[in-house]
Amino acid sequence: xxxTIRRLVDEQGRLSVTAATIGDDADLYAxxxxxxxxxxxxxxxxxxxxVEFPDRMLNRRSFSSISAIAGCLHELKAEEAA
Amino acid sequence: MNAPLDLxxxxxxxxxxxxxxxxxxxxxxxxxxxxxKDARFLSLSIPIEFGxxxxxLSDVAEICTSLGQQCASTAMIFAMHQxxxxxxxxxxxxxxxxEEFMRRVCDEQLLLGSATTEGGVGGNMRNSICAFQxxxxxxxxxxxxALISYGAYSDAIxxxxxxxxxxxxxxxxxxxxxKSQYELERTGSWDALGMRGTCSEGFTFSGQAPVEQIFTHDxxxxxxxxxxxxxxxxWSAVWFGVASDALARAQSFVRKxxxxxxxxxxxxxxxxxxxxxxxxxMRVNIVEGLKRFARAQQNEDDLxxxxxxxxxxxxxxxxxxxxxxxxxxxLLIAGIAGYKNDTPFSVGRHMRDALSAQVMISNDRIFxxxxxxxxxxxxxxxxGD
Numbered sequence: 001x002x003x004t005i006r007r008l009v010d011e012q013g014r015l016s017v018t019a020a021t022i023g024d025d026a027d028l029y030a031x032x033x034x035x036x037x038x039x040x041x042x043x044x045x046x047x048x049x050x051v052e053f054p055d056r057m058l059n060r061r062s063f064s065s066i067s068a069i070a071g072c073l074h075e076l077k078a079e080e081a082a
Numbered sequence: 083m084n085a086p087l088d089l090x091x092x093x094x095x096x097x098x099x100x101x102x103x104x105x106x107x108x109x110x111x112x113x114x115x116x117x118x119k120d121a122r123f124l125s126l127s128i129p130i131e132f133g134x135x136x137x138x139l140s141d142v143a144e145i146c147t148s149l150g151q152q153c154a155s156t157a158m159i160f161a162m163h164q165x166x167x168x169x170x171x172x173x174x175x176x177x178x179x180x181e182e183f184m185r186r187v188c189d190e191q192l193l194l195g196s197a198t199t200e201g202g203v204g205g206n207m208r209n210s211i212c213a214f215q216x217x218x219x220x221x222x223x224x225x226x227x228a229l230i231s232y233g234a235y236s237d238a239i240x241x242x243x244x245x246x247x248x249x250x251x252x253x254x255x256x257x258x259x260x261k262s263q264y265e266l267e268r269t270g271s272w273d274a275l276g277m278r279g280t281c282s283e284g285f286t287f288s289g290q291a292p293v294e295q296i297f298t299h300d301x302x303x304x305x306x307x308x309x310x311x312x313x314x315x316x317w318s319a320v321w322f323g324v325a326s327d328a329l330a331r332a333q334s335f336v337r338k339x340x341x342x343x344x345x346x347x348x349x350x351x352x353x354x355x356x357x358x359x360x361x362x363x364m365r366v367n368i369v370e371g372l373k374r375f376a377r378a379q380q381n382e383d384d385l386x387x388x389x390x391x392x393x394x395x396x397x398x399x400x401x402x403x404x405x406x407x408x409x410x411x412x413l414l415i416a417g418i419a420g421y422k423n424d425t426p427f428s429v430g431r432h433m434r435d436a437l438s439a440q441v442m443i444s445n446d447r448i449f450x451x452x453x454x455x456x457x458x459x460x461x462x463x464x465x466g467d
Contacts, residue, residue, distance in 0.1 A: 016250040029302055032250030034208065035391075036451070039458050058458050060306070060386040 012041040024067040051076040093117040101153035104279035114156040119191035133188035143319035150323020154435035155279025161316035166194035172308040173299040195236030201227020209251040213244040224288040231282040254301035264289030276434030318401035325405040328432040332412035350415040357411035364404040371397035388459040402439030
């Protein structure tokens with residue numbers, strides 16, 4: 001999952017560095033993620049992982065790091081399974 | 083709370099007295115700003131513990147409206163100053179330098195300006211080209227093509243830049259620089275259609291200061307948690323003042339006309355009713371926005387949410403559009419008496435001032451951002467909270 005997230009971050013995030021060089025907990029906003037790019041990234045995550053981000057996850061924190069994104073996806077997949 | 087309003091009567095009267103001259107000459111409303119300082123209104127919303135008035139944003143908005151009814155330029159300068167103060171209050175706590183600076187704003191009634199745009203970023207304040215160049219305990223900054231309202235009259239300026247020269251454009255911080263720490267080289271004039279007293283000239287801003295004057299919170303946080311909401315709400319309060327005064331003038335025209343016509347109201351009376359409806363929509367939009375902001379301040383996730391950003395942007399779009407519609411109605415009602423600049427029913431200055439609303443942060447830019455957010459954020463279908 002983390003590799004896929006990194007690929008989507010590279011494609012949609014418009015960061016100043018490649019996602020491979022970014023730690024799981026590093027601040028994506030500090031590497032250039034904008035709120036505009038965060039929405040594009042969210043759409044790509046929804047398409048790839050077949051989930052929908054609910055309103056409660058639509059805040060700055062949800063897209064602040066690779067692991068924060070993974071946390072959201074885990075939570076959504078768990079809800080789906082339940 | 084009526085105390086600030088009572089205190090404000092003198093400030094409002096001073097602003098009213100010089101409004102036409104400020105507009106005609108495109109000059110800084112020095113008398114009204116001095117009156118604001120004399121009434122200690124520049125520190126109105128700073129917490130009492132730092133020596134301020136401890137007023138709520140609603141109280142500040144009320145004063146923006148009262149000033150807006152008389153002199154939109156003074157009202158907008160007051161609003162823009164309070165937006166800077168809100169960033170200090172929300173993000174300066176816990177920093178010894180910023181807390182001490184808040185005390186000085188109170189004691190010395192310092193007027194705070196803002197340098198958040200620069201040439202080459204296309205008006206997007208969330209991007210910077212210039213960067214803070216740190217050198218030991220101090221930093222240097224040089225910002226070109228910055229539009230700084232009342233920059234030449236500010237006692238301190240809050241300036242944004244990239245965190246460092248190798249940071250991406252969106253990774254910004256903000257610093258406070260005092261007048262003695264910067265130089266302004268004027269590069270552009272302010273001969274504008276309206277809001278002529280804000281003196282929003284172009285400058286090259288260059289300065290240096292100790293690094294402790296840089297806010298520890300990222301500018302992204304400052305922008306979304308204090309600037310976005312206070313700017314859209316206080317600007318809207320100013321425009322509400324401008325629009326409501328225009329409509330009051332139109333109403334007195336209709337009443338005067340009705341007294342002369344025993345056979346029923348003139349056609350303008352219908353327009354008045356229609357515009358009064360728009361004014362109510364405008365008021366509700368702003369008041370609901372103030373409540374929404376107060377609620378979000380209790381919950382950081384809410385404050386950083388798309389839902390909140392959409393709501394605040396919509397407040398700005400709605401009130402900027404409605405203000406122009408209302409003033410246009412006032413003009414239709416009063417006719418030539420409203421079009422002329424020297425009658426009790428004149429609304430020319432109102433219209434020119436209010437036209438700034440749709441371009442100070444262009445509505446089209448905001449709609450573009452909103453349309454992006456609405457790819458994620460669901461339409462809120464609830465009536466209540």
